[in-house]
Amino acid sequence: MSKEVMIDVVNLEKSFGKHKVLEDISFSVPKGKVIALIGPSGSGKSTLLRCINLLEMPDAGAITINGKTMDFGILSLRYRTTELAAFRAETGMVFQSFNLFPNMTVLENVMAGQRFVKGISKDEAELIARPLLAQVGMEGFAASMPQRLSGGQKQRVAIARALATNPKVMLFDEATSALDPQRVAEILAIMRELAQAGMTQVVVTHEMSYARDVADIVMFMADGRVVESGPARQVIEDPQEERTRDFLKHFHAGCS
Amino acid sequence: MNYHWDFGDVLHYWPLFETGLGYTLGFTLISAVIGMVTGALLTLLRRSGWKILSVPAVAFVEVFRCTPALVQLVWCYYALPVVLDITLSPMMAALLALSCYGAAFYSEIFRAGLDTVDIGQWDAAYALGMRPFTALRRVIGPQAFKIMIAPLVSQFVLQLKNTSLVSVVTVPDLVYQGQMVASATYKPLEVYTTIAIIYFAILFPITQVARILERRYHV
Ligand SMILES: Nc1ncnc2c1ncn2[C@@H]1O[C@H](COP(=O)(O)OP(=O)(O)OP(=O)(O)O)[C@@H](O)[C@H]1O
Ligand SMILES: [Mg+2]
Numbered sequence: 357m358s359k360e361v362m363i364d365v366v367n368l369e370k371s372f373g374k375h376k377v378l379e380d381i382s383f384s385v386p387k388g389k390v391i392a393l394i395g396p397s398g399s400g401k402s403t404l405l406r407c408i409n410l411l412e413m414p415d416a417g418a419i420t421i422n423g424k425t426m427d428f429g430i431l432s433l434r435y436r437t438t439e440l441a442a443f444r445a446e447t448g449m450v451f452q453s454f455n456l457f458p459n460m461t462v463l464e465n466v467m468a469g470q471r472f473v474k475g476i477s478k479d480e481a482e483l484i485a486r487p488l489l490a491q492v493g494m495e496g497f498a499a500s501m502p503q504r505l506s507g508g509q510k511q512r513v514a515i516a517r518a519l520a521t522n523p524k525v526m527l528f529d530e531a532t533s534a535l536d537p538q539r540v541a542e543i544l545a546i547m548r549e550l551a552q553a554g555m556t557q558v559v560v561t562h563e564m565s566y567a568r569d570v571a572d573i574v575m576f577m578a579d580g581r582v583v584e585s586g587p588a589r590q591v592i593e594d595p596q597e598e599r600t601r602d603f604l605k606h607f608h609a610g611c612s
Numbered sequence: 613m614n615y616h617w618d619f620g621d622v623l624h625y626w627p628l629f630e631t632g633l634g635y636t637l638g639f640t641l642i643s644a645v646i647g648m649v650t651g652a653l654l655t656l657l658r659r660s661g662w663k664i665l666s667v668p669a670v671a672f673v674e675v676f677r678c679t680p681a682l683v684q685l686v687w688c689y690y691a692l693p694v695v696l697d698i699t700l701s702p703m704m705a706a707l708l709a710l711s712c713y714g715a716a717f718y719s720e721i722f723r724a725g726l727d728t729v730d731i732g733q734w735d736a737a738y739a740l741g742m743r744p745f746t747a748l749r750r751v752i753g754p755q756a757f758k759i760m761i762a763p764l765v766s767q768f769v770l771q772l773k774n775t776s777l778v779s780v781v782t783v784p785d786l787v788y789q790g791q792m793v794a795s796a797t798y799k800p801l802e803v804y805t806t807i808a809i810i811y812f813a814i815l816f817p818i819t820q821v822a823r824i825l826e827r828r829y830h831v
Pocket of ligand 2: 401402403529530
């Protein structure tokens with residue numbers, strides 16, 4: 357495998373009970389590139405994202421991130437919680453519902469990864485956290501409790517929190533779906549800056565214009581399978597598959 | 613009613629009440645500590661995801677939740693030694709029964725507290741790379757604890773009151789000593805009034821502190 361590949365997913369499978377949610381998923385993402393996952397509700401986008409950082413344990417297949425490989429199947433049983441935690445620390449994740457820790461201030465949220473995962477002192481963690489808060493425009497809210505923030509502000513803090521452990525890959529699960537339209541643009545702008553800075557990203561999104569303009573690769577999923585995958589502009593503007601075309605019809609605003 | 617109240621004789625036996633109070637508080641504290649530790653363990657077993665562990669834990673909790681504490685106490689004292697062919701002192705039987713009874717209820721409180729924390733909090737903690745224990749300690753625990761304060765205090769209060777049952781198996785707690793004093797002085801009215809006042813004097817402040825804590829944590 358080339359050194360340039362940051363994420364490599366091979367033959368990934370996942371079922372919930374008898375319901376097969378992911379079937380034979382394979383794709384790879386070069387370092388510094390952005391892949392957008394699109395597809396109808398229930399197609400398995402979130403599950404795939406959660407499999408990449410092992411919030412869901414895949415049933416079969418393999419995932420390589422930054423050169424570290426995890427094999428799944430009978431073999432998954434041998435992984436200890438410390439190994440799973442170490443693998444997860446390579447990726448940062450941003451959720452649709454923010455999931456900030458309500459028992460901590462904004463600053464403490466951003467310091468949590470450094471302090472409780474990497475075991476770094478409070479002072480050092482603060483040196484890392486403050487610039488990140490500034491980067492997302494939230495430096496004035498360091499001492500606030502998350503409950504006091506608006507949705508857009510919460511999501512900016514959540515991005516800073518995820519970045520604080522210095523992940524190699526950022527995962528976004530509909531990071532803007534719970535936000536007002538004006539706030540959406542702010543979050544997308546931050547994600548765009550990250551892309552420009554060379555962060556590898558996997559983005560589940562319903563923002564087709566973002567997928568087209570910022571993502572390098574777009575992957576269309578349906579019923580747990582990859583239907584079509586390719587250069588972003590091509591998949592959005594000139595999809596080859598009937599199902600992709602049907603799906604994109606609902607987003608005419610995004611593919612003018 | 614022209615009953616002539618006279619606490620003189622009763623207060624003459626004050627040292628007995630003190631001893632009784634010592635037993636009552638001691639039994640309450642020890643059984644609360646054992647109960648909470650066991651309760652926490654039961655909660656872990658119930659959440660382990662392995663049926664071999666979770667089913668017995670649930671069974672234990674339900675048995676002790678669905679039978680009266682008095683029955684458990686008497687059973688531990690009279691029946692358990694026969695079943696296991698051992699001898700149990702009244703103290704041990706009483707402590708065992710009260711601890712198990714407490715464990716069942718504390719476990720239920722812990723479980724309910726953990727369940728009220730949004731599942732997304734676990735996701736976020738794990739996504740940062742926290743191990744399960746770290747997530748519990750830093751993220752989930754502090755949030756669950758706020759919810760658990762009030763039920764924990766009421767359970768503790770119940771536990772203190774339930775300790776009065778140990779007098780049935782001749783553990784010399786406050787009530788048992790009261791019975792002694794009552795039969796010595798023929799003044800049950802004064803004796804049981806005194807006991808009620810002592811219980812109240814201990815429990816009322818506890819419930820008030822609980823109320824303050826609850827208010828502070830729920831802002
Ligand atoms: N924990 C779970 N247990 C059982 N079934 C689940 C679980 N999580 C997801 N599923 C099922 O898996 C399928 C894929 O869900 P997933 O959330 O990955 O879809 P999605 O593409 O993200 O959809 P959406 O656009 O609505 O977010 C759905 O049918 C869902 O009901
Ligand atoms: Mg989803």
